[in-house]
Amino acid sequence: xxxxxxxxxxxxxxxxxxxxxxxxxxxxxxxxxxxxxxxxxxxxxxxxxxxxxxxxxxxxxxxxxxxxxxxxxxxxxxxxxxxxxxxxxxxxxxxxxxxxxxxxxxxxxxxxxxxxxxxxxxxxxxxxxxxxxxxxxxxxxxxxxxxxxxxxxxxxxxxxxxxxxxxxxxxxxxxxxxxxxxxxxxxxxxxxxxxxxxxxxxxxxx
Amino acid sequence: xxxxxxxxxxxxxxxxxxxxxxxxxxxxxxxxxxxxxxxxxxxxxxxxxxxxxxxxxxxxxxxxxxxxxxxxxxxxxxxxxxxxxxxxxxxxxxxxxxxxxxxxxxxxxxxxxxxxxxxxxxxxxxxxxxxxxxxxxxxxxxxxxxxxxxxxxxxxxxxxxxxxxxxxxxxxxxxxxxxxxxxxxxxxxxxxxxxxxxxxxxxxxxxxxxxxxxxxxxxxxxxxxxxxxxxxxxxxxxxxxxxxxxxxxxxxxxxxxxxxxxxxxxxxxxxxxxxxxxxxxxxxxxxxxxxxxxxxxxxxxxxxxxxxxxxxxxxxxxxxxxxxxxxxxxxxxxxxxxxxx
Numbered sequence: 001x002x003x004x005x006x007x008x009x010x011x012x013x014x015x016x017x018x019x020x021x022x023x024x025x026x027x028x029x030x031x032x033x034x035x036x037x038x039x040x041x042x043x044x045x046x047x048x049x050x051x052x053x054x055x056x057x058x059x060x061x062x063x064x065x066x067x068x069x070x071x072x073x074x075x076x077x078x079x080x081x082x083x084x085x086x087x088x089x090x091x092x093x094x095x096x097x098x099x100x101x102x103x104x105x106x107x108x109x110x111x112x113x114x115x116x117x118x119x120x121x122x123x124x125x126x127x128x129x130x131x132x133x134x135x136x137x138x139x140x141x142x143x144x145x146x147x148x149x150x151x152x153x154x155x156x157x158x159x160x161x162x163x164x165x166x167x168x169x170x171x172x173x174x175x176x177x178x179x180x181x182x183x184x185x186x187x188x189x190x191x192x193x194x195x196x197x198x199x200x201x202x203x204x205x206x
Numbered sequence: 207x208x209x210x211x212x213x214x215x216x217x218x219x220x221x222x223x224x225x226x227x228x229x230x231x232x233x234x235x236x237x238x239x240x241x242x243x244x245x246x247x248x249x250x251x252x253x254x255x256x257x258x259x260x261x262x263x264x265x266x267x268x269x270x271x272x273x274x275x276x277x278x279x280x281x282x283x284x285x286x287x288x289x290x291x292x293x294x295x296x297x298x299x300x301x302x303x304x305x306x307x308x309x310x311x312x313x314x315x316x317x318x319x320x321x322x323x324x325x326x327x328x329x330x331x332x333x334x335x336x337x338x339x340x341x342x343x344x345x346x347x348x349x350x351x352x353x354x355x356x357x358x359x360x361x362x363x364x365x366x367x368x369x370x371x372x373x374x375x376x377x378x379x380x381x382x383x384x385x386x387x388x389x390x391x392x393x394x395x396x397x398x399x400x401x402x403x404x405x406x407x408x409x410x411x412x413x414x415x416x417x418x419x420x421x422x423x424x425x426x427x428x429x430x431x432x433x434x435x436x437x438x439x440x441x442x443x444x445x446x447x448x449x450x451x452x453x454x455x456x457x458x459x460x461x462x463x464x465x466x467x468x469x470x471x472x473x474x475x476x477x478x479x480x481x482x483x484x485x486x487x488x489x490x491x492x493x494x495x496x497x498x499x500x501x502x503x504x505x506x507x508x509x510x511x512x513x514x515x516x517x518x519x520x521x522x523x524x525x526x527x528x529x530x531x532x533x534x535x536x537x538x539x540x541x542x543x544x545x546x547x
Binding site for chain 1: 212247250317322453
């Protein structure tokens with residue numbers, strides 16, 4: 001047994017100073033190992049290097065551009081396709097701000113490589129409205145004031161539309177569970193639940 | 207993120223040929239190696255953190271073989287293609303009815319977006335959430351750098367493991383499904399450079415404590431093609447109970463996967479998996495031995511829970527996990543015993 005019940009956690013100060021000390025030390029002694037031996041390959045690999053031609057089908061339009069292989073779907077849509085509605089929050093798949101639909105399913109565009117999407121249709125927040133007519137979920141977010149700063153909102157709305165389409169919006173608790181991958185630091189959660197409830201009946205009719 | 211080559215695979219054997227990991231390196235950072243890209247939810251994250259450093263990715267999502275994402279049932283049990291998405295398996299009506307533990311373990315894992323992305327094979331191989339493993343500013347991590355030490359031993363170790371650990375590593379296996387899978391004695395079918403073979407779930411993962419840097423018995427280039435769960439009378443009467451710091455979208459502080467074969471209060475076959483507390487997907491043979499063949503009551507459940515954690519190794523911040531783990535298991539056993547199955 002140990003003294004966990006008595007001992008305090010690290011203070012912020014000593015935790016940060018430990019982190020800084022560790023960061024100042026040589027990070028890795030190990031040298032990177034060389035490239036793996038060549039093997040017979042049935043399909044061919046695109047080597048690392050300068051930007052290569054890619055394309056995405058975003059909101060029904062095919063867009064061609066050149067980008068590094070490492071480019072995430074989020075960065076490609078924001079910086080190459082120039083649709084900046086989708087937001088970068090954590091960039092590690094934890095906050096949901098970058099949520100898009102790929103092939104009709106909600107996914108995290110920050111953890112998706114653009115090159116791996118191929119010709120699968122991508123829908124972003126810009127693809128929801130029909131001209132000047134907002135999607136019922138967008139209108140519901142307006143009606144219920146389901147946001148404060150608005151940064152998470154595009155991801156919230158893309159996730160909410162998918163939540164209803166999946167049939168996971170049957171009760172408040174189910175909405176909360178299936179919307180839990182979208183974090184709102186302004187804590188507009190009650191209003192978001194109300195918006196999803198309003199939109200789900202309208203989405204059925206449309 | 208470091209540069210890498212990208213190659214879409216056309217078949218499992220094509221994918222196997224394209225990877226060329228060195229022996230023993232398959233579970234390290236992938237330095238100098240080519241690795242499989244499935245859902246990418248762990249791999250891309252760890253590459254952004256510079257924890258994983260592969261020089262090549264082989265995209266297995268481009269394989270057109272539908273069997274790789276199929277969910278099927280037979281008298282022998284459940285078979286899940288390794289590229290099936292977590293969300294598809296969680297929502298499958300037959301899985302919900304015949305293997306409730308599996309459906310629940312998947313529903314309670316990650317977020318809806320992550321479940322739409324992550325493959326079942328990849329989910330099983332999910333890497334630990336140990337913050338010292340995930341942050342390369344920390345020099346000491348025997349998982350990343352064998353022999354460098356373990357910063358978690360004296361660090362913030364509240365969410366670290368208390369079973370299957372050692373002074374070399376106390377990283378916790380974070381998966382929920384993996385816990386249910388080992389409890390149900392599942393196995394994986396793999397295809398590799400030397401052909402096909404089957405690995406039992408109990409023999410797939412190596413414990414953090416005994417083998418920090420090599421996490422599985424998969425050999426270089428081996429690709430999981432299917433996950434198989436045998437049929438059993440206990441599977442229907444099963445549940446996955448997950449206790450966490452918040453209600454949703456969080457890793458387990460403690461969890462229990464319980465399946466019981468039961469007739470008029472008497473237990474037959476019993477399965478117990480424990481999550482959030484161990485250095486690998488953990489099946490508690492100790493708890494099962496206490497329960498099997500006995501008349502069920504709360505005292506027996508308590509005895510089983512005590513047996514399950516008898517060997518727990520506690521650290522500064524995670525000592526609470528022993529009692530939490532025991533209570534979680536007792537509650538799961540009581541809930542499952544009360545099920546109509």
